[in-house]
Amino acid sequence: MTATTRAKTNYLVTVLGGLFSLLAGMLITLRNLFRRPVTEQYPKSKPALSKNFRSAIALVRFEETQTHDCVACMQCVQICPSFCIAIEGDKPEGLKRKRATEFHVDYALCSVCGLCIDVCPTNTLKYSRVYDQVAYRRDAFVYDLLTEFRDAEVAYLEKARQEAAAKEAAKQAAAAARANKDTAPAAANASKELEND
Amino acid sequence: MFNQLFGNIWLVTLASGAVIMGFLTVNALFLVWLERKLSARFQRRLGPTEVGFAGTLQTLADAVKLLGKQLITPRNADKPLYHLAPVIVFMPVVVGVSLFPIDRQLMFVDLNVGLVLVFAFAGIGFIGIFMAGWGSNNKYALLGAMRAVAQNIAYEIPLILSALSVTLLARSMKLSAIVEAQSTLPYLLFQPLGAAIYLIGAVAETNRAPFDIPEAESELVAGFHSEYSGMRFAVFFLAEYSNMAIVSMVATTLFLGGYHGPWLPGYVWFFIKVYGLISLMMWFRWTFPRLRFDQLMSFAWTVLVPLSLANLMGTAVVLKVFRR
Amino acid sequence: MPTRAKAGAVSERQHSKLGDAPLPETYHLNMGPQHPSMHGVLRLVLHLDGERILDVDPVIGYAHRAHEKMAEHRNYLMFLPNTSRVDYLSGMIYNLAYCQAVEKMLEIEVPERAEYIRVICSELNRISSHLLWFGTFLLDIGGITPFLYAFDDREQILEILDRVTGSRLTYCYGRFGGLTEDVDTTFLDQTRAFVKRLRERLPEYHALVTGNVIFRGRCEGVGVIDQHVALAYGVTGPCLRAAGIAFDVRRAEPYGIYDRFEFDIPTEQSGDALARYKVRVAEIEQSLRIIEQAVAQIPDGPIMPDKPKKRFKPAAGELYFAVESARGQFGIYIVSDGSEIPFRIKLRTPSFSNLAAMPAVLPQTTIADTIAIVGSIDVVIPEIDR
């Protein structure tokens, strides 16, 4: 084969090979033309959020107390890399443990790293399922996490106070019993009944 | 012939001009919708679905939106050129459409040299593109314009050469005569190479992917129409889609037998063929990457021009030998 | 030569009369920071003669967020979410790399199961990064459809990872010593299904893109970063391997449990855009291999040590730890002064060095080539700016 004829065949091979590669590509797109679209029509069909979906944090509502268990230990506030949590806590009247009185999260700042959830000693933090929040103002993303707990919190505190009071009463009764050995069994029973409630 | 046309019925001519404008507008609206739908399906999406049935009115809504947009003129633009450019781009398209035999009796102007005139008017559009690029006083626009002109000069040659081999077969440059000559078999069967060259050249002439380098959005932002907004931009868009229709009409007339076809009326066949070709061009666009400028030029000069010349000469020789 | 001198004089006179800038033959073109194909906010100041590039000046810093400075003002744990935002396309790898660096510093033992999950997630993340690159690269050179196909596949990865980590892009999955969440059998099944699916899709990509004559024309011989240039500029990752140097941190200095898996380091010799493309696509296949092995071998067990360290004061000292990210060698250099807060964290990001090689390869190419070259190098601007 001479150089010129080889050049000619190479030219033809290039042109025809190129043409073939183009047709192969067109075949692929054609095949996809008849496949089902993969898009989700968002507002019409909402996505199923994954089980671990991370979003703004929320407080867990515990079964037995019907309220959260934030004790305002401030650990999450300290660990938050985005400084988006603001908590105020106070010892409610008649109680020894602190309770959160204000719990604000600025979701606009949050980076959903989950460190606050990791460090929470009472496991009262979880991810919420918010995924489509939009607003014109940034302060719309500042969530007050305690709003939905206000009523339950009052009830819980009332109950806790009673419990504490009863405990206190039982304690005093026990102390009295220790002082007065005769009445001891009755007082011990009374305190046990209270604890079982 | 032209005297009679203008002498007797020049009002009719104006009226048919209006008809053509109307057709082009509807055509562009339809084609934009078609392109969106087709591209979506090629990419396994749905495309527009909201406005009108299956999103058919989406482009109309977009056009209305464009009407309300601010018209921006760059401060240091060459104003006469900048403002004239959309008009110059669009004007030849209107004339171009009038030359095609849509059905046996349906044709606005039937000239003996219709084919030459089609290509002649196609050439004017590039001046408009150039004016747009130069007038915008924007480097991206200017680069786009330079590319457009160089590209169109390069691709016009194989385009015309492949069309010439058809005129050799039909022995006429009258578009109606060319169509009539294909009443039994379309010239596609006699001129497969010519048809292929024409198709490639046509895609390049309309600046469509993979030859869309004058407006390559990943390189030149939007090329020559970077600085146009609102309705001025819409006119460029209209011209682009109308140009697609025109080159498809030429291809239909030259290679696919125009309005000829069984059972259905002629104009239906004509439009089936035209829109089929346009869909093919859209298929190209949504499959291929873009060529580089120098590759584009060397492809024209080293592949298409020699091939089309060989095709033309081969056609002439064969005709000389086999047809007395 | 007297004639030439005279001609020069004419031109001098001409310009003083016209009041023009010096010869308007060449000009500058600002490509970016806002440009359709500059990834992120890269700005290239091109010095052009027509469409030919004479010189290029990459300008960076438009997405600077001071990650390294932030690290000096918070404790080690608080820097975790920053890591995945340095390179948001392979955030998992970065996030885990930081965890591994701190683990190495504190000598924390990571449970077996966590190590395997880390490998699976890192490799999935690498594939998703490469798929996104594949799509955008094709988009840069004009192919729109492959972009959407690649995104369809990438979506599968994001869904798998979202189910476990809860995020789609900026994962904060690693913790010092392990991970936040354990995986379940569904995750393993999904991963297996994905491996199978992508293996079926790759031939389609090859037919649509790799073989395409236009694509090859755009990439072949374009933007050659040869071995010398690559080594001189510290280019790593696929760009280096495309130049024929089989350097991969996973092999060179194995970290985690990468020494347990069989995989090849794909290399090409030509160092052009096509070679980089081929290397990346081959890496997708190798990552699939690794995932397959890891999914088959994954043991049961805990994913965190019994007592995870949350507050600690590492001993004063320094440490460099490198991993292979999707773009190349990602190194973390930590200096501790013995306090809770790192004295300095320096991130050695691959894109920075890879981009630095651009002025060496861009001159004498065209604008269209620039796009192909920048695309093929695969830079992530926030990673450069940090």
Next chain:
Amino acid sequence: MNPAEVHPTAFIFVGLTIGGALLSVLLRNILHAVFGLGIALAGIAGLFLYLDSAFLAAMQVLIYVGGISVAMVFAVMMAHTLGRRELLVGRRLLAAIPALGLTFTLALVVLSSRFVGSTGVRPDEATVLRSIGKQLLTEFNVAFEALSVVLLLAIIGAIVVAKERKH
């Protein structure tokens, strides 16, 4: 219609031609001047239509408007000089005198001449086209071939002259 007359709408194109020519001669910006020339050439193409030759009109548009004007625009761009300076007054006068003189003289000639219109049956356009083709290859063959040689030489010459010398 009187065969010796064409429809008055032709004056539109006369206006276009003269207007375009004026623009191309008087505008200072050379690029605008080239576009003026384009208008004038398009106007002439229109006049050709009225003179019963759609073929030449098409050729005019194809070669002049689509080819030569574009090439000129390209040359202007590559040479980068838009001629911002005024024409010298002396030079203008110098130009106007012969131009006006010529116009005047020729106008006299035209007005004083009497042309005899043809009375025979005018061939239709298709026939003319056919005979153009025939005559180009018979009577005018030498000129035709010479023109093709000239064009070829022009192409080669243009390439040689315009080619950038690599230093």
Next chain:
Amino acid sequence: MGLQAFLATSLVLFALGLYAVIGRRHLIGILIGVELMLNAASLNFMAFGRFVVSDPTTAQIIVLFIIGLAAAEAAIALSIVLAIYRQRRSIDVTDLEQLKG
């Protein structure tokens, strides 16, 4: 509209072309003038072919030749313009005095 009108048009065109050729200092401006003059001639030929002779073939062939020659002339002239510009950075005829002698 008759022959005289066409001749007048062509005359004006020719005069404008001449004015440009003499008056312009820009090489491309001069080329524009030449093109105008050539077109004036074409128009004349066409007008005579239409109104005076019975067979317009010859006139049209000559116009074809004019168009062809104009194309060749434009190609050469423009390449010369570019070559001159490359050498001298100017395409103003008054700057080209060195061409003398």
